[in-house]
Amino acid sequence: MQRIEPSGVSMVDLIDHQGDAPANSEVDVLAEEQTAIEEERSVNAYQVGGGPTSSVVLIFLPLLIVTQLKYEASKNDAFIEWRENHINGELCNETGAPNPRESADAFERPEGYSDDCLWFPVDKVVQSIGVDYTAVMVFANAIGLALISMTLVVVGPIPDYGTYRRKLLLFATFIWIPGVAMIPFFSDTTLSLAILAVMTISMAAWVFAFTSVINGYMNIIIGNLPTVVDAKAKHEATKATSGASEDTEKQWRMVSEKESVRITMTASTYFLSAQVFGLIVQTVLVVALAPDEGHPSDTRGLRLAIGSSAVIAVPFCLLSLRYMRPRPGLDFPTGSVLLVGARRMVRTVRILREAMPSLLQLLLGRTLVWITSGTLLLTAVLFLEREFSMQADEIA
Known part of the structure; x- marks a missing residue:
């Protein structure tokens, strides 16, 4: 497979070179279309599986850690x-x-x-780490965001090359799901730092997995949908018989953008619905298993609420991964491995800007909304716990 240079990116490059080899028969085309439909469903299933974990990352995990560290500080x-x-x-x-x-x-x-x-x-300092318990989550959040940024820039775009697309998605998924699933077993408050480490790594893997699902498969799915394939075939047929046709190319681009908006909005709807459902289940568990006033170290409700997100994630995410194909892509380029991701990110943004500007705007908007709303929600939760000593059931 010939490598694409940044100066030659186009809509054809985006679809033909980021997916499997071009189909050679009508049967191949139909198989690709069916695969694209299955992978679209897989993307939506992954959104359902990971949606409830968002409230865990933003609300219940920070509350669990701060609650346990506060109790540890009281031992001074x-x-x-x-x-x-x-x-x-x-x-x-x-x-x-x-x-x-x-x-x-x-x-x-x-x-x-x-x-x-x-x-x-x-004395608010936790002796085992020498840090004020009210400041631990601030440091952890900063480290987590830095780890996420580094992961997305350095490793994030690598799924565009060869079979790394599915391998890295599997790797990230089998980090964040077990990470969330094991937290309910950390009942000892002295293990708060272990929970903090697991949380930071799981959070980075969770964000990376969702980015891989959307960025790694979205373009391929769109390029092989029946409506897009038909529009592309019509454009190529017109081009072969009558020369270049701006009308058919414009129609092809419009169909591609329309499908990209539809798929992105559908995935967002599934994610939000699962997030709301998960939050309801988690809130019920936290309130029903709220600790007695005299037992601040009892975090059973919080831990089970966190574990419930893993129960939802396992069937949906594993079902999603089952239908995700490896999707051979570009040859891995030469040069520094650490710079491959950065170079590929620049190229991907350029392709999306030229071929699917609406999809690029949706992806950027979704990222900014997530970062902003997540930071505000996390800050609000920590403020209520720190300043007013509100427990999880009271915040819920």
Whole structure:
């Protein structure tokens, strides 16, 4: 297969060179069309499988980690104090006295204290890591975003080459699903750092997998859909008999853009629907299994809510991967492996801008909306937990 140079990108390059070898018969064309339809369904199935994990990444995992680290900080010599409403509120000086540290009800609100009194560690530093428990998720989020950015730039576009497309998708999927599935078993609060490490790696793999599904297969699926194949065949037939035809080429491009918008919007709808369904299930679990006031280390509800997303992900994502084809692509280029992704990303953006500008706008818009809404939601959740000591069931 001959390599495409950046200066020669076109709609034909996008469709013919990023998929399998061109079909040689009507049977091959029909097989490609059927494969494209199956892969479109697979993309939607993957959206359903991974949708519930978004609320896990943005809400429940950070809450689990902060809840456990807060309890770990309370083990310091200074123990805890009771403040009104929030972390910087006035100390509660009401009738009664805090329960002894050694008692079974040490974390229960002392008799005579109002409902506005909440407990906070006096020394907020977690001794095992030497960091304020309220700042751990900020650092973890920054590391996670940096890892995601590096992964997408360096490794993200590599699926365009040969059979790496499906291999990397499988690799990422078999990182984030087991990662999420094992978190419910981390019941010991001293394992918070292990959860944090698993969360960061799983989050990066989850984002990479979804990017691979959309960016790695979308162009191939669109190029082999029956409507696009018919428009392309009509254009090539007209070109062979009457020379270049701007009308048929324009019609081909319009059909391709229309299909790209349809597929992207459909995938987004499946993802959002699964996200809402998953959030409802997770909220019910968190509220139903809310810990007693005097047992802040009981995170069973949070952990089961996180595990429920893996239960949904396993059947849908594995079913999706079953129908995803390897899809041989370009020959792997020479040069620095670390720069291959960056060079390919520039080329892909150029192709999309010239051939499918609407698809490029949708992909960029979806990415920006995800980053913005995700950051705002994560910040809001951490603020409520840190400042007002709100537990997961109260936030839910």
